[in-house]
Amino acid sequence: MEVAQSHKAGWKINQDEEEIDADDTEDEADESVIKSRWDSLPDLLLEQIFSYLTISERYYCSLVCSQWYRVFYLKNVWRNFSVVDDTLCRQKFNFYSGWQPVLDCLRAQTCLTRIGRYIKGISILPTYNFNNISQFMTLLTFNIQQSRRGSDPTYFEVGQRITNFKYLFPCNMASDQQDLKIYGTGGQLLKTLKALLFELKKLKSLKLIDLMLERYEAKHLLDEVLESCNMVLQHLVLINVTSTHCPIMHVGLFFNLKVLIISPQNLDDDCLQLLSSTSLQHLHIYQNSYSPSSPTACSVKAWKSFRQENPKAKVHLRIERLSLAAGTFDLTLQPFAPVYSVTFKSPKEQITAEKLITIVDMYKYTLSTFGHEMLPTFDSPKAFDERIDSLLILMARQCPNLTSLTIRESVSTSTLLLLAKTAINLNVLNVRKKCVIVKMDWPRNNDWSEEFFQWLQISSRSYESTEKEISQILCCRWTMLSDESFENLEINLPYFVL
Numbered sequence: 001m002e003v004a005q006s007h008k009a010g011w012k013i014n015q016d017e018e019e020i021d022a023d024d025t026e027d028e029a030d031e032s033v034i035k036s037r038w039d040s041l042p043d044l045l046l047e048q049i050f051s052y053l054t055i056s057e058r059y060y061c062s063l064v065c066s067q068w069y070r071v072f073y074l075k076n077v078w079r080n081f082s083v084v085d086d087t088l089c090r091q092k093f094n095f096y097s098g099w100q101p102v103l104d105c106l107r108a109q110t111c112l113t114r115i116g117r118y119i120k121g122i123s124i125l126p127t128y129n130f131n132n133i134s135q136f137m138t139l140l141t142f143n144i145q146q147s148r149r150g151s152d153p154t155y156f157e158v159g160q161r162i163t164n165f166k167y168l169f170p171c172n173m174a175s176d177q178q179d180l181k182i183y184g185t186g187g188q189l190l191k192t193l194k195a196l197l198f199e200l201k202k203l204k205s206l207k208l209i210d211l212m213l214e215r216y217e218a219k220h221l222l223d224e225v226l227e228s229c230n231m232v233l234q235h236l237v238l239i240n241v242t243s244t245h246c247p248i249m250h251v252g253l254f255f256n257l258k259v260l261i262i263s264p265q266n267l268d269d270d271c272l273q274l275l276s277s278t279s280l281q282h283l284h285i286y287q288n289s290y291s292p293s294s295p296t297a298c299s300v301k302a303w304k305s306f307r308q309e310n311p312k313a314k315v316h317l318r319i320e321r322l323s324l325a326a327g328t329f330d331l332t333l334q335p336f337a338p339v340y341s342v343t344f345k346s347p348k349e350q351i352t353a354e355k356l357i358t359i360v361d362m363y364k365y366t367l368s369t370f371g372h373e374m375l376p377t378f379d380s381p382k383a384f385d386e387r388i389d390s391l392l393i394l395m396a397r398q399c400p401n402l403t404s405l406t407i408r409e410s411v412s413t414s415t416l417l418l419l420a421k422t423a424i425n426l427n428v429l430n431v432r433k434k435c436v437i438v439k440m441d442w443p444r445n446n447d448w449s450e451e452f453f454q455w456l457q458i459s460s461r462s463y464e465s466t467e468k469e470i471s472q473i474l475c476c477r478w479t480m481l482s483d484e485s486f487e488n489l490e491i492n493l494p495y496f497v498l
Contacts, residue, residue, distance in 0.1 A: 039067040047076040055087060055111070078118040080164075083136060085127045103132040105139065112143045116158030121205075126170035134189050137196045144199040162200050166207040167193060171240070171290055190217060198224035207237035209498065210290055218242045218266075222250035230254055237261040237498060240290050247271050252278060259495040261286050264295040264332045269302035276309030282495050285334065287319040295332050303336040314340040314366075316493055321346040322374075331355075335362060341369035341404075343491050347377040351409065356391045364398040371406025371430065375487050380410035384441045389415040396423035404428035406491055410435045413460040414442050420473040429470070430489055433480035438462060 041049075050058055050071060062072035071077065088108040089101035122140075127133055144159035146152055190213070197203070206225060213221065218241045225233065233254045240263050241248055248266045251257070252274020260275070261284040275283070287295075306313070315337045319330075322345070331344070342359055344351075349372065359367070381387055389411050396402060402423050413436060420426065440460045444453060459469040463480065471478040481489065 039065045043071060043074060046071040047074050050074075050077040051079065054082075073115070075118045078115045080121040080123065081119045082123045082125060083127070083133065084125050085129050085132065087132075088136070089132060101129060101132065103135045105135065108136060108139055109143075112140060112158055113154050116140075116143060116147075117156060117161065119159065120161050121164035121166075122162060123166040124168065126168050128170060130189055134192045137192045141192075141196045141199055144196075148199075159199070161202070163202050164205040165197070165200060165203060166205075166209075166237075167211075168207075168209045169211050171210040171212045190221075194221070194224045198228050201228050201232075203229045203233055205235040206233060207498065208241065209237065209239045210288075211241050212243050212290070213241055215242060215244070215246045218246050218248065222248065226250050226253055231256055233257060235259045235495070238266055239263050239286055239288065239498070241266050243290070243292065245292075245296060249274065251275065254278065258282070260284065261496065261498070263287060263291050264297065264334075265292050267298065268296075269299055272298055272302045272306045276306045276313075278310075280310060280313050282314050282316065284316045284318060284493070284496055285332070287321075287332065289321045294330065297332050297334050298337070300336045303334060303338075307336075307338055314338060314494070316341040316343075316369075316496065318343045318493070318496070319346060319349065320344075321349065333358065333362060337363075338366050339363040340366050341491075341493055342367065343369065343371055343373070343406075343493065345373040347374050350376070350378055351388060351391075353388070353391055356388065356395065360395050360398050366401065367395075367399045368401045369404040369491065369493070370395065370402065371404065371491050372408045373406070373489060373491055374408075375432075375483060376408055380435055382410060382437065384412070387411065389442075393418055393422060396426070399423075400425065402426055404491065406430040406489070408432050408435065408486065410437060412437045412439045412441050413463070413466040414440045414456055416466055417456055417459055417469060418442065420470045427474060427476075428492075429474070429478065430486070430491075431480050432483060432486050433463065434483055436463070436466075436480055438466075 046068070050061065053061065058072060058077065062069045086101040088104055088111055090104040090107070091099045092102040094100045124133060124137075140159060143155055146155040147158040147160060190211075197206070203225070208221070211218075211221075221241060230253060234256055236251060236254065236257060236259070238248060238251065239261065242265065245265045245268075247268040247270060248262070249271060251260055251262065251267075252271055255278055257275075257278050257280055259282045260280060264285050264287060267285065315334065317331060317334065317339055318341075331342070339362070342363070351372070359370070388409055392405075392407065392411065392415065395405075396419050403425050405419070405423070405426060405428070407430065411431070416429075416431060416436065420429065438461065440457050442456070448456075455469075459465050467479050
């Protein structure tokens, strides 16, 4: 019976139960089917496609044909190397936790020696298996050291082209999204990370996010980085290095630093004094759900000195609070700072009259971008006296450099027309159509001519007429955004990449 089955494995049976050669039927079918030529795509397209795949997916694709096998080893495919829980791992059974991914050191070593010379960026994304991450960083450090010695051709230029490094620590390990259970890194994992950073001599971009270190560890976090690439580093991201106030003085010692994204609890007057002597162009002061609820702002005296020493530097304030956990969080305003943008990304953050007036009063000569991202979880008031229409017009009048405005609260069509007319440099206006009230609810102003007042009344009678008039004012096609489009909206901030 087994012999008959093996004999029929290469044959197909037709309706008359006659054996037919499988190759003949495939040839006949191929004549009527148009084959796709994925193997003939240009290398640039295949590189782009492969770059979106995981390591295992790239490997399986390389087994398809000789062309894809060749693309597997092209440089741009391995430009960015992302490490997650199961990267280069094998499954191992644990009596307490069941099957768990464990780093396969042989596979990881083979991978690094073959494609390590092409890697330009490494991203260690949130992973909960800290032992695997520690072993991977130790292995990468060893390969870079062997490559620098040059004694063994197996390690030829491994890690020598790495210019970008990102480490995102999963500090919130709560099972319930409504809770916050904050943990910090440190110990052996921090020691391994610092050893790896010391070997990256060409590092231009470094991102360390949510490490939540103790103060004594945070003060020496960048010792190795400062020693290895203090003249090379240009983009530095330090978010929640600590959970309490702890200035990181090293940020002012990278003389070619162009962009710094830092949490307010890790910045103080002394840091500003050091930063004023660097080539810093953009300083993003960033807060998220894990930041302290009310960090201390830098003093007016420090900001005045900073503006005098580095007049070209621009400051950007941003808060992101994506979770709905209970707690009081507010944007920390920096008095007398050269703030060019104030942005919010939070479903619960509601603008108030007091907050908006304070922002306008502090930054009216520099503010160019203001707005909220994400759909709100609250209902905006409908009455004119309770809405923010008059405050937005105040901002448009007091801030002559305002170029980008994003509104998610309820406003009227007449307010949008007045905004477009009042803000002389406005070129980006994002508005939720669902929250726009078709109404002329502004009282007659003595400064308005009769012609202007009639234009405002007529143009605010419908969505279509409002969009048409604002398009003419902004000299581009302008439309209100649907909720789906607004939810995917991202305010354009210079060099803000996490």
